[in-house]
Amino acid sequence: MLLKFIKSNGAGKDHQEDSACSFTDSANLMVIIILSRGRCGLSRGITSYLVAIAVSDFLVIITAVILNRIGGIYFRESVLSTTRGCAASTVLVYATRDGSVWLTVAFTIDRFVAICCQRLKTKYCTEKTALSVIGLICTLSCVKNIPFYFTYQPLYILDGMPWFCDIKSSYYTSPAWQTYDWLDRIFTPFLPFLLILLLNVLTIRHIVAASRARRKLRGYQSQEDLEMANRKRSIVLLFAISLSFLLLWVTYVGHFLYVQITGEAYFTGLDFNDPQFILQETTNMLQLLSSCNNVFIYAVTQTKFREQLKNVLRFPFTIFIACINR
Numbered sequence: 553m554l555l556k557f558i559k560s561n562g563a564g565k566d567h568q569e570d571s572a573c574s575f576t577d578s579a580n581l582m583v584i585i586i587l588s589r590g591r592c593g594l595s596r597g598i599t600s601y602l603v604a605i606a607v608s609d610f611l612v613i614i615t616a617v618i619l620n621r622i623g624g625i626y627f628r629e630s631v632l633s634t635t636r637g638c639a640a641s642t643v644l645v646y647a648t649r650d651g652s653v654w655l656t657v658a659f660t661i662d663r664f665v666a667i668c669c670q671r672l673k674t675k676y677c678t679e680k681t682a683l684s685v686i687g688l689i690c691t692l693s694c695v696k697n698i699p700f701y702f703t704y705q706p707l708y709i710l711d712g713m714p715w716f717c718d719i720k721s722s723y724y725t726s727p728a729w730q731t732y733d734w735l736d737r738i739f740t741p742f743l744p745f746l747l748i749l750l751l752n753v754l755t756i757r758h759i760v761a762a763s764r765a766r767r768k769l770r771g772y773q774s775q776e777d778l779e780m781a782n783r784k785r786s787i788v789l790l791f792a793i794s795l796s797f798l799l800l801w802v803t804y805v806g807h808f809l810y811v812q813i814t815g816e817a818y819f820t821g822l823d824f825n826d827p828q829f830i831l832q833e834t835t836n837m838l839q840l841l842s843s844c845n846n847v848f849i850y851a852v853t854q855t856k857f858r859e860q861l862k863n864v865l866r867f868p869f870t871i872f873i874a875c876i877n878r
Contacts, residue, residue, distance in 0.1 A: 619645075
């Protein structure tokens with residue numbers, strides 16, 4: 553649970569997080585610019601998904617790190633530190649997180665259909681379908697997380713103004729809230745992970761079977777088969793996606809199960825050396841990292857994307873040299 557329970561003692565720890573956040577934000581912004589130009593040799597449907605994932609990851613950094621963490625540390629007397637402000641920012645954090653995760657699932661489904669379902673490919677793998685799916689996911693992600701706004705109460709009230717957020721005790725005791733909490737974990741990340749894992753396994757199985765058939769048709773020729781080489785890269789890509797998602801979410805899931813089994817609440821104490829605080833912050837960090845590497849896994853492996861990235865990085869130097877020559 554991302555709590556807006558900020559202490560000045562934690563400011564030093566978040567300084568390194570600020571630098572990482574700035575780098576990741578800039579990287580995602582560059583990915584958005586490159587993909588939006590449509591010069592990476594990808595179809596419009598794939599480009600739409602990748603741009604949507606990049607935008608969602610960008611928003612995760614804005615909401616979860618800049619507004620929720622940095623804003624609470626360096627602007628403690630701003631509207632972000634009021635109970636309404638921090639509750640609203642937490643809803644935005646969850647909404648952008650879910651959007652990032654489910655857009656990755658949607659893209660995985662699109663690639664599964666494109667590779668394994670040739671009859672459905674022409675109807676489903678289109679720009680129109682991609683835009684419809686993206687709009688639906690973004691809408692549902694926002695609606696699903698609105699109830700989180702009502703799980704918080706003021707940490708204290710000063711001159712009639714409620715400040716900071718503390719989780720209501722009813723969140724841990726009410727059957728309705730406990731059901732909602734379980735459903736939230738099921739929809740993110742249990743169900744997405746199972747879907748991604750299942751679809752990747754089926755896709756890899758299809759690619760392996762097709763590769764064997766292709767080798768038989770070619771009569772085991774010694775010359776390099778470009779089609780098989782592309783399929784091998786696809787297998788590596790799919791394994792990377794599954795393994796990355798598993799590793800970065802496993803601590804979050806484990807922490808949630810630990811809280812449910814032991815009955816202990818999420819950390820709200822003052823001891824920043826407490827193992828519970830370290831575990832909780834580690835799960836949050838890995839969860840945010842999971843929302844920042846999807847585009848790199850999908851897009852950076854593309855040769856034309858790397859070429860466009862080099863062009864973008866060279867552009868300032870090209871302009872500078874041109875000015876000097878003039």
